[in-house]
Amino acid sequence: MSHPPEIRSILATDCGSTTTKAILIEKQGDTYRLVTRGEAPTTVEAPFEDVTRGVLNAVKEVEELRGRKMLDGDRILTPQKGDEGVDIYLSTSSAGGGLQMMVSGLVMSMTGESAQRAALGAGAIVMDVIAINDGRRPHEKIKRLRQLRPDMLLLSGGTDGGAVKSVAEMAELIAAANPKARLGAGYELPVVYAGNSDPAAREIVRQRLGDKTALLIVENLRPKPETENLKPARDAIHELFMEHVMAHAPGYKKLMTWTAQPIMPTPGAVGLIIEKIAKREGITVTGVDIGGATTDVFSVFQGVFNRTVSANLGMSYSVSNVMAEAGLPNILRWVSFPVDEVQLRNRIKNKMIRPTTIPDTLEELVIEQAIAREALRLAFQQHKALAVGLKGVQQERTISDVFEQDESGATLVNLADLNLLVGSGGVLSHAPRRVQAAFMMIDAFLPEFVTELAVDSIFMMPQLGVLATVHEQAATQVFDRDCLIRLGSVIAPVGNAKDGAPCMNVRVKHPDGRVGEAECRAGDMKLMDLPADGDARLEMTVEPDRGWDMGEGKGKPITVTVRGGIVGLVLDGRGRRPFELPKDDAKRIEKLRGWNRALDVYPREL
Amino acid sequence: MAHAYTPGLRVTPQTLVRRERRLPLKGDVLVAVGDRVSATTVVARTLLPGNVQTMNLASALGVEPSDVAGKLTSPIGSIVAAGQVIAATKALFGLMKSEVKSPAAGTIESVSDVTGQLILREPPIPVEIDAFLEGTVVEVIAGEGVVIESPAAFIQGIFGIGGETHGTLVVAVSGPDDELTVDRLSPALEGQIVVGGSYVNHAVLKEAIRLGVRGVVVGGFDDRDLRDLLGYDLGVAITGHETLGITLVLTEGFGRIRMAERTFRLLKSLEGSQAAVSGATQIRAGVMRPEILVPRASSASDATGGGVTGMDIGSLLRCIRGDHFGRIGRITALPAQLQELGSESHARVLEAEIEGVGRVILPRANIELIEA
Numbered sequence: 001m002s003h004p005p006e007i008r009s010i011l012a013t014d015c016g017s018t019t020t021k022a023i024l025i026e027k028q029g030d031t032y033r034l035v036t037r038g039e040a041p042t043t044v045e046a047p048f049e050d051v052t053r054g055v056l057n058a059v060k061e062v063e064e065l066r067g068r069k070m071l072d073g074d075r076i077l078t079p080q081k082g083d084e085g086v087d088i089y090l091s092t093s094s095a096g097g098g099l100q101m102m103v104s105g106l107v108m109s110m111t112g113e114s115a116q117r118a119a120l121g122a123g124a125i126v127m128d129v130i131a132i133n134d135g136r137r138p139h140e141k142i143k144r145l146r147q148l149r150p151d152m153l154l155l156s157g158g159t160d161g162g163a164v165k166s167v168a169e170m171a172e173l174i175a176a177a178n179p180k181a182r183l184g185a186g187y188e189l190p191v192v193y194a195g196n197s198d199p200a201a202r203e204i205v206r207q208r209l210g211d212k213t214a215l216l217i218v219e220n221l222r223p224k225p226e227t228e229n230l231k232p233a234r235d236a237i238h239e240l241f242m243e244h245v246m247a248h249a250p251g252y253k254k255l256m257t258w259t260a261q262p263i264m265p266t267p268g269a270v271g272l273i274i275e276k277i278a279k280r281e282g283i284t285v286t287g288v289d290i291g292g293a294t295t296d297v298f299s300v301f302q303g304v305f306n307r308t309v310s311a312n313l314g315m316s317y318s319v320s321n322v323m324a325e326a327g328l329p330n331i332l333r334w335v336s337f338p339v340d341e342v343q344l345r346n347r348i349k350n351k352m353i354r355p356t357t358i359p360d361t362l363e364e365l366v367i368e369q370a371i372a373r374e375a376l377r378l379a380f381q382q383h384k385a386l387a388v389g390l391k392g393v394q395q396e397r398t399i400s401d402v403f404e405q406d407e408s409g410a411t412l413v414n415l416a417d418l419n420l421l422v423g424s425g426g427v428l429s430h431a432p433r434r435v436q437a438a439f440m441m442i443d444a445f446l447p448e449f450v451t452e453l454a455v456d457s458i459f460m461m462p463q464l465g466v467l468a469t470v471h472e473q474a475a476t477q478v479f480d481r482d483c484l485i486r487l488g489s490v491i492a493p494v495g496n497a498k499d500g501a502p503c504m505n506v507r508v509k510h511p512d513g514r515v516g517e518a519e520c521r522a523g524d525m526k527l528m529d530l531p532a533d534g535d536a537r538l539e540m541t542v543e544p545d546r547g548w549d550m551g552e553g554k555g556k557p558i559t560v561t562v563r564g565g566i567v568g569l570v571l572d573g574r575g576r577r578p579f580e581l582p583k584d585d586a587k588r589i590e591k592l593r594g595w596n597r598a599l600d601v602y603p604r605e606l
Numbered sequence: 607m608a609h610a611y612t613p614g615l616r617v618t619p620q621t622l623v624r625r626e627r628r629l630p631l632k633g634d635v636l637v638a639v640g641d642r643v644s645a646t647t648v649v650a651r652t653l654l655p656g657n658v659q660t661m662n663l664a665s666a667l668g669v670e671p672s673d674v675a676g677k678l679t680s681p682i683g684s685i686v687a688a689g690q691v692i693a694a695t696k697a698l699f700g701l702m703k704s705e706v707k708s709p710a711a712g713t714i715e716s717v718s719d720v721t722g723q724l725i726l727r728e729p730p731i732p733v734e735i736d737a738f739l740e741g742t743v744v745e746v747i748a749g750e751g752v753v754i755e756s757p758a759a760f761i762q763g764i765f766g767i768g769g770e771t772h773g774t775l776v777v778a779v780s781g782p783d784d785e786l787t788v789d790r791l792s793p794a795l796e797g798q799i800v801v802g803g804s805y806v807n808h809a810v811l812k813e814a815i816r817l818g819v820r821g822v823v824v825g826g827f828d829d830r831d832l833r834d835l836l837g838y839d840l841g842v843a844i845t846g847h848e849t850l851g852i853t854l855v856l857t858e859g860f861g862r863i864r865m866a867e868r869t870f871r872l873l874k875s876l877e878g879s880q881a882a883v884s885g886a887t888q889i890r891a892g893v894m895r896p897e898i899l900v901p902r903a904s905s906a907s908d909a910t911g912g913g914v915t916g917m918d919i920g921s922l923l924r925c926i927r928g929d930h931f932g933r934i935g936r937i938t939a940l941p942a943q944l945q946e947l948g949s950e951s952h953a954r955v956l957e958a959e960i961e962g963v964g965r966v967i968l969p970r971a972n973i974e975l976i977e978a
Contacts, residue, residue, distance in 0.1 A: 041971075061954075065942075138660035138723075139657065139658055139659055139660055142657075142660075143657070164720060165720055165721050166721075168720035169718075169720075169721045169723060172716075172718055172721060172723055172725070173660075176658045176660070176715070176716075176725050177658070178655070204720060312841060312842055317842070317843070318841075318842060320839075320840060320841055320842070320843065321841030321842050323839065324838075324839035324840070324841035325841065341830070342828055342829075342830050343861070345828070345829035345833075345860070346826075346828060346829050346859075346860035346861040347860075348829070349765075349829040349832070349840075349859070349860040350859045350860050350861070350926075350927070350931075351927075352843050352889065353764050353765045353843060353859060353860075353887075353889055354764070354859070354926045354927065354974075355889065356971050357926055357927040357969075357971050357972045358927075358947075358951065358953055358969050358971045358972060359949050359951070360927070360928050360947040360948055360949055360953075360968075360969050360972060361928060361929070361947075361948045361949055362948055362949050362950070364927075364928070364949065365949035365950075365951070430951065432949060432951045432952075433950065603950060
């Protein structure tokens with residue numbers, strides 16, 4: 001699609017499962033800046049059943065706050081003429097449950113896993129992985145295929161030139177199940193075949209599935225045991241997502257005609273941004289986007305990008321599932337006041353049934369942030385289990401790597417190597433105090449040694465992700481200036497000791513020559529100030545006590561450079577491997593209150 | 607801000623309700639446009655393909671997959687009984703025989719010459735769809751189902767469990783504040799839809815199930831009781847498939863919550879009428895709320911579809927979170943700028959006059975509009 005020669009204004013929306021967020025970017029002099037944002041409840045559901053309603057409401061709010069016209073009735077004005085309209089409109093979406101897929105491979109830990117990564121990489125939620133060796137009997141697999149009603153199915157399996165028998169077996173199972181798509185009873189389920197590319201294998205798949213499904217055949221995603229080639233499958237998933245799935249979701253047909261670029265699944269767009277940060281700065285990054293229905297985790301370690309979508313972990317639609325999966329005691333352990341179990345259960349369920357409500361008292365906020373810690377912890381656990389030793393798109397790995405991975409299942413995610421942890425999503429981006437976001441991420445991820453923390457200022461990484469595909473410069477400028485808020489770093493030595501025992505001494509040289517010093521004892525947390533400017537660089541020395549390790553061995557000091565940040569340096573002497581909260585309620589509450597005071601987390605003690 | 611609104615639940619004495627009744631797979635529609643149907647009239651019928659059984663004949667018979675088809679004793683497409691021999695081989699001049707018997711009754715659907723796998727389809731499962739709503743057939747979706755229309759009182763709940771049911775509405779409490787207790791239940795309520803007030807607990811619900819009550823409509827219910835009733839913690843709010851022997855509809859939410867006066871009054875006015883009730887709830891991807899429908903004689907004065915209007919000064923609202931949960935009020939101001947809440951969050955708010963409380967500031971996200 002062609003754009004005006006010079007882009008002056010960009011409007012981008014992200015249609016989340018709960019909220020539709022709109023941002024307005026304008027060119028000011030030579031740079032693009034975020035000027036305002038608006039939001040409104042997403043309207044995929046009855047009584048509206050039209051996603052464009054929520055988009056228009058969010059844009060209406062932007063219009064009001066910016067004080068200039070962008071809508072002409074129910075139409076977004078493009079391109080900008082004078083002071084009216086915008087030059088481009090873009091959108092991402094995870095509403096309507098996102099893209100829900102089932103994937104199948106022959107061997108669970110080989111093609112099954114590769115297929116799963118291809119689907120996750122395309123921004124899908126993987127409902128189930130079916131493989132020849134998944135331990136289920138054929139009729140159980142068929143039943144599962146019939147029950148789940150995915151949006152799409154990815155069938156992989158077999159290396160090129162390998163046996164076709166197993167491929168035929170999987171295709172026959174799928175044909176026997178004759179699964180139906182989730183949306184629109186009248187259309188065929190889209191199936192992507194990315195397995196053994198031999199003509200004989202493809203022909204068998206075509207024979208078995210060609211009449212019953214909307215079949216698309218692409219290159220093998222695992223052509224050799226040591227090679228993974230996910231891109232063709234991912235592209236096919238995106239194509240079918242737009243053609244089949246989105247076209248059947250309420251209102252999307254209309255929305256698709258408004259946008260200058262195809263609508264991108266939200267996790268796909270956020271992933272792009274995370275990958276870009278890691279590449280540009282040459283660092284390891286973990287990112288998390290905690291939404292209403294799902295929590296997406298992204299990581300780049302050893303140059304390998306991985307993304308997982310935890311389908312039923314979120315803060316509104318899925319809040320009750322966080323309780324079901326984490327268990328109530330795990331949520332309650334983060335709450336610094338006694339809570340009645342019956343009441344807490346009711347509160348969580350009331351949030352589930354009215355997902356767009358927000359906490360308006362401090363007590364409710366504390367509970368919401370306790371639930372967020374558990375949702376983040378569980379999503380990260382799932383991510384670690386999936387981000388295992390494969391070397392990504394088109395990169396070779398040796399057969400011995402394959403066996404190593406199979407035996408050890410070693411995750412690529414290594415907290416000791418993590419440079420930057422980025423949080424996005426309502427509960428992190430909109431936390432009333434930034435230190436609350438930092439604290440939630442520290443408790444959920446338990447970073448080790450020195451880790452920088454950042455948040456998406458107002459939850460706009462999805463929109464910038466899709467913008468990066470059409471206007472890299474604008475996306476980068478807004479990302480650096482308006483999106484990424486650098487919070488500071490957390491210093492967490494690995495080790496354990498009795499409360500009050502020495503843990504570490506930290507010394508920081510400020511750009512103005514001032515030297516900050518602090519001692520943190522075991523079981524404590526402390527906050528040291530830093531310049532708020534994220535571009536400031538400071539030299540920091542950490543001297544861990546005997547028994548505590550900062551990465552160089554027990555008791556060995558380290559000197560590193562840290563960036564400025566608006567929260568500061570969080571010294572975490574609570575211990576790692578394991579990290580534990582007191583079992584006794586009174587002691588636990590006393591501890592939580594102490595940490596909240598030390599970091600000035602809430603305006604009053606709870 | 608005429609454009610921004612928060613969807614509310616519909617509670618209306620008379621509206622024109624349309625309900626689509628669709629088969630899960632194509633089948634036969636049994637009624638025609640213009641037909642009058644009762645709630646229990648079967649409007650469409652189909653046969654769902656039966657379950658599938660698979661068997662690897664190649665390994666069972668010890669032959670190559672490509673030879674399997676020739677070993678079938680019943681050809682593809684034939685109907686076989688459980689235990690019937692469906693394939694056999696002979697060796698050593700017919701002295702050594704291997705046979706494969708059908709594990710179930712069904713039809714031999716296919717045999718693969720690549721894998722040697724046989725697919726046996728069990729007999730089809732008949733599925734019938736009833737009208738649910740007493741009314742008139744206004745549309746036939748060929749081979750799939752119908753649309754039924756009727757003027758009706760329409761009450762949406764916020765959460766429910768259990769599927770579709772019918773019965774006479776009986777109000778078993780004296781007011782919306784009243785709890786439904788065991789002493790309000792009696793064998794006379796068998797087959798009926800019982801309206802409680804603010805709350806019901808697990809023990810009372812169990813007693814209602816024992817008495818054969820078909821549905822219970824109350825303001826609130828404890829999540830702990832829900833877990834005990836279901837036997838598990840409900841993670842994602844997709845309900846309606848439970849087979850508990852009762853349908854439960856909550857009009858307000860979880861906890862002890864006074865039923866909205868307006869809802870209670872309407873249900874009270876409908877006492878003695880036949881109601882169609884569904885507990886099916888899906889709060890994600892095509893929201894579905896539980897509902898109580900009471901078909902009524904047509905009235906020219908109010909037979910529109912209604913709908914949610916915008917959030918405006920004077921709009922009627924209900925608080926759906928926080929200290930004033932469940933209370934009703936009217937919007938008195940809609941400031942455009944964000945304001946700080948008790949949690950220190952900044953959000954768009956509104957000012958409202960709440961019954962029995964006075965003027966308060968509420969986040970816009972924490973109210974729902976009530977149809978005037």
